[in-house]
Amino acid sequence: MSIPLLAAVSSSTEETVRPIADFHPTLWGNHFLKSAADVETIDAATQEQHAALKQEVRRMITTTANKLAQKLHMIDAAQRLGVAYHFEKEIEDELGKVSHDLDSDDLYVVSLRFRLFRQQGVKISCDVFEKFKDDEGKFKESLINDIRGVLSLYEAAYLAIRGEDILDEAIVFTTTHLNSIISISDHSHVNSNLAEKIRHSLQIPLRKAAARLEARYFLDIYSRDDLHDETLLKFAKLDFNILQAAHQKEASIMTRWWNDLGFPKKVPYARDRVVETYIWMLLGVSYESNLAFGRIFASKVVCIISIIDDTFDAYGTFEELTLFTEAVTRWDIGLIDTLPEYMKFIFKALLDIYREAEEELAKEGRSYGIPYAKQMMQELIILYFTQAKWLYKGYVPSFDEYKSVALRSIGLRTLGVASFVDLGDFIATKDNFECILKNAKSVKATETIVRLMDDIAGYKFEQKRAHIPSAVQCYKNQHGVSEEEAVKELLLEVADSWKDINEELLNPTTVPLPMLQRILYFARSGHFIYDDGHDRYTHSLMMKRQVALLLTEPLAI
Template sequence: MSANSFFIPPSSLSTKQFSQGSCLHPARPVLQHAQKVTKHNIQFLVVSSQFLNQEVIRRSGNYKPSSWDYDGLQSLKSEFLEEAFVERAKKLMVDVKRKLNQAAGAVDQLELIDTLQRLGVGYHFQSDIKSVLESIKDTEEELYAQQFTYRHLIKQLKEKTFPNYKNMARLVSHALEMPLHWRMKRWEARWFIDTYSMKQDVDPLILEFAKLDFNMVQAIYQQELKDASRWWTDLGLAEALRFSRDRIAESYLWTTGVIFEPQFGYCRRQLTKVNCLITTIDDVYGTLDELKLFTDTVERWDINRMGDLPDYMKMCFMALYNSINEMAYDVLKKSGRDILKYLKKGDELKRGDVPKSIQCYMRETGAPEEIAREHIRGLRAKEWKKMNKCMPAPSPFPRAFKDSAIDLGRMAQFMYQHGDGHGVLADCLTRNNIMSLLVNPIPLDKL
């Protein structure tokens, strides 16, 4: 077996073994002698480089520590997977399905489908929704769409004279802020559950089902996040590389935006690992020679080539090497498919500062910042049109794969809409989002 295909079980390389080995030694001994230096409002770490045998300046992102501690994440607990809630959800799902199939006419069916999808429970009724839409497609679909839009508008205008006018204003403001198809599905579901509960014609049965389903899915997320937290702590990168972003909760949040359905837990767990590794490696700054050597080591996927790397880069590569090989081995064992070459290709990272798109446009054209921002907004809108066009087109890929590709764009929009939610805003804005989506259940009436 060649060196570049050799798999080292992760369990054989614990944090303690790294600290005891002469070769696989974490960054902490190097960083113990680091000094912080600020140049042009940017913080750097001055450390002694064993690779160059001289002092070099390494840039630091100066990120705050994680606001999520291990014990806090491990203490997450939910009652919503207990038998009483599961049985109640099953009964409610049958009742909602009956409502969908017995709705009086296509317009009523379309309105109910829209409500179920925005409440985040449409995934339970995919075959029923497909049947309804196919039946409408075979008739006068344009007329139905016009009736559906007209009926919604008239209903909302009539409600102007009632207290529910505030709810209409809430919906309009929400729609004007951002198109619905740009929004992260779980966050939209959480928001719409509150909004739907304010409607005068709210269906209590549908509302109860939406709340209960949200809490049950959240309970599954909590178990997955606890598992991810244990993996991340055992890996030891956050502890050894204090300069990097420790973002286990945020990394997991990304996965709920990319593929939220409860049955895709395995995918979320693996994506969380990838997110954590990418975040850490993205924070690695070194000399040009070191970065070239690190890139070459990753591209060759050869542990024998990492001997000249600084200690903290060795640990980064070994964590990447073992995690990716473990993923590939797991898939090979379960399905007989060898995906290592694809995973390796995805991890061939070329490190360095990447100018932001707005800054690039300003430099290239001399345009002021606001004009540059507007230009980038236009490019983003064009890309969304392209993706929307591709969605209904024939494809060899499963629908879940296509959905996750679109949802990645939605999640990126959600994470960076108001700033760097994965970096400097992680302890405030993103923490609040995590509390709403992963920690705090929606209050229910007693069963």
Template sequence: MAEVLKNLGISTSSSLGVEDGCMPNANARRNGNHHPNLWSDDFIQSLNSQYGDALYHEHREILINEVHNIFSNKEEEFSLLQRLWFVDVVQCLGIDGYFQEKIKMTLDYTYKSWNQNIIGDLNMTALGFRMLRLNRYDVSPDVFQKFKGEKGQFFDFGPSQEYTKLVSMLNLYRASELDFPEEMILKEARDFTSTYLQEVVKEHEEIKENKNPLLMEIEYILKYPSRCRIPRLETWNFIQIFKQQNRNDWLVNDIYKIPNTYRQKLLEVAILDFNILQAQHQYELKLISTWWKHSSAIHLDFFRHRHVEFYFWWVCSLFEPEFSASRIGFTKLATSLSLLDDIYDTYGTIDELKPFTKALIRWDASIIGNLPDYMKIAFEFSYQIHKEITSEAETKHGPFVHKYIQNCWESFILSYLQEAEWIASNYTPKFDQYIINGTTSSGMRVLMMHSLILMNTPLSDKILEELDFPSSKFQSLVSLITRLVDDIEDFEDEKARGETASSIECYMKDNQGSTKEDALNYITTRIDSCVQELNKEFLKPSNIPTCCRKLYFNAGMRGVFFLFKDSDGITHSHHKDILDAIMKVLVKPILE
């Protein structure tokens, strides 16, 4: 550490913003007053999962083969509804990757039946629609018209038992979350079923323990809509629900008629697979913690130290073992961007930021010679990460990827400078002007592009061009969602720090007489529209590799919505929901 600082010409006792140093003229700077890192290296290094042992991997393979034998050798025993149940369950349990052939056979058969219009009651129709659309089959929601009454209610022609109706309403609600633009029937279905399900939850709110597993699932689905249901946390939650289902045979036996022994075998696979993957993730987290402990930036105390939270964000969506390099690279880059964000937004002065920007764009260390020590540390920290990622990406794909790295980096840094100039001059831009710059300063283009090129997936120049600005609908939608969601949650904090350029302030300036509530309503409508567009983009047929589309959909959209669900979960990562989620996904194995 001392050698790194010495090579930069930085005194280890007087660096600006360093914990053991003093900053001259401190009143000239603003500070976000962020809470410190919550995860000590000692705690991270103490994580020691037994599930990394090869014996557990071997046992998982045995269990997977047993499930294959059950659902292949006895194919004729299962109805279409039971087959759809299987597809739904293995996807919710996060083990669908082991049963792709079986899933495809079931969905192909369902799609054929769908086109012949022989799908049955509301429950099967809703489940079939969701499974087909979620797996990119071309299906129309118009099929739900026959279940709609004159007063906008939805009803089932099937059995009249209350719990059967409840399952149908739950499946219809979940199907409605996969809506595309202009699909009003799904909006109507969501409005109706959400009201119905909320009333059911309210009726049972006095039940605190030993809840019916169906009620547990409804509460989870309502609390975490599809747009913020990150895969690893969804798997954790569904395993808990599935455990309860296996203890309440009547639910699955009466509706789906799946033997308990079959369900138990699926549960065993899911728990073991989750714990094995968690062991891999803990190993990576230890590497990241060691890297952070020995990094120069750890001594800068004015910015958010959130390496564990960043890793959690990405691992929740990109959890497969083969994407380790992408997860680790993302975490390092996001930590660097967090440092730069706090420098441009609060800590740096405009006179410092202009040459600093030039140095970052060119990666020219000679420019920073007269800049404060904290900027020298930030430059070197960011540059080392840039070199590491660029070298690995060029090894994987070839030198052509460098232009994508440089283009997105340059536009990102310039967008930061633009916002800093607005802050320095107390200027509130036009809404459209702000959005154009804000989608870039969201950082999602940089984060996504670097993550993509670190994945073990062949990516041609043509594919990367399709995924990058300005041609990428994925990228533009994810960037806009991130900017708008971030503005909603950070508006008050940023306003208190003197930052007037946000989508809310800009909207109110453009629309004289409008209130904050008006601005929020408009922005929320824009966000909802973006979600529908991203649903369509993700679920339509495409030549873009599935893992790349999943990265945008799960990490880029769902991850953002989860982290910003009730507050800015990165800035305020000490909130209980974020802490609990990290413990579930990264720290505690699931007990059988």
């Protein structure tokens, strides 16, 4: 694969002008190199306690009283506490036992059952909510007295697919009443723990919440719930701490790799965000201990993508970017001498990341995914170069043309394929790689969510220097609307994209569910990074608290 070399933007006699961004320095430095030495190895007694509690929770899930509400509540708690990965088969079996139990008139139970089944990939009909409407086709006003039920309906409605008007109506109805509940200064009419749940859910609906962060939040909420199960809570806390210790060590591995290669000194213009990158992958790829390889590989890939992105956006000249694109698309170390010194370092680091992963996977006969991973990286760089040409020519594309390039340049396919390599021989196959990259509706939907939210969060900061056009600018120009109206329309497109993800996760047939679930995790992590018009990755002080919760603060047991 090769591209035509284009003319340079400056002559050798002119001073190079670089549109350098003002990124703040790292917040974490060598913190995890130091703290990793202090992480205590999980002793045998703790492991035995964890195993015993795990068996007890398994028994509880499978032998919970036949009362539907109790069974659903137990399954929901296990999922929200982040321990359901231990009991996937048991949960599937137990939900199967109540798949035809449609008699309940309890809004909480009906909504919870609907949400749990859709989360499981079962296309349960939204008609189950018709019974809660009045003769005029509106949700009954009497429902507002059932606060827990209204909250449950709110969470369930975010599992909607396109065309399910009743769920759109449910979001409007529940959001209005839940906001009214928490706006009342005197909360004596509602349990304080329930009020906190409402505030949290209004800020980030469960469907959009990154699982690891949601588990950490819910551990606190659940411990204050009068109906909590002490055995489940203790197991969840212990499981969280065991995983946290492993994650601290992985953060140390990433920090050492970053420092040993000398990224901070050799590319000082780029964002120094190795810890934040690792957290992003912890949220967007996996958190289970047996998936560490894919998580670390994906973290390294995103680190190098971030540096390349900053090189294209905030440092490289057009001539340099042309040479770099040529080298990557040919994937030839022999072209390294054509590059300026700082790009030689980036190019070698890029090739080494994939070479080392391929060598490691080859030991287990699992390196077949790496060629696809390389191909996606090559395509990403070509997309970056297309956007660089827009900037060089002062060209503002139509919104449709912008999306044809910028959705894919968000890097989801590059990251996705890199993360799929640890999913096992029966999932990470050639056919499945090609199927998800060519046909998966959820891939384009997630690209839309992350790209549009990224652009909404970053376009004002990026306007401070020469920068490629954003979705906001392109939409505004094409449709002749204000900036505010453009943002509003883009957010509507984001909302529809969530529905597309939901649809593809219902009884998937062509793409394995674990792959599709990982696409969902990417969407959730992107939502966290770019929610509320903020870029928490670039301006990482805004995610410092979440990093601390996940990596530095164990739970008291």
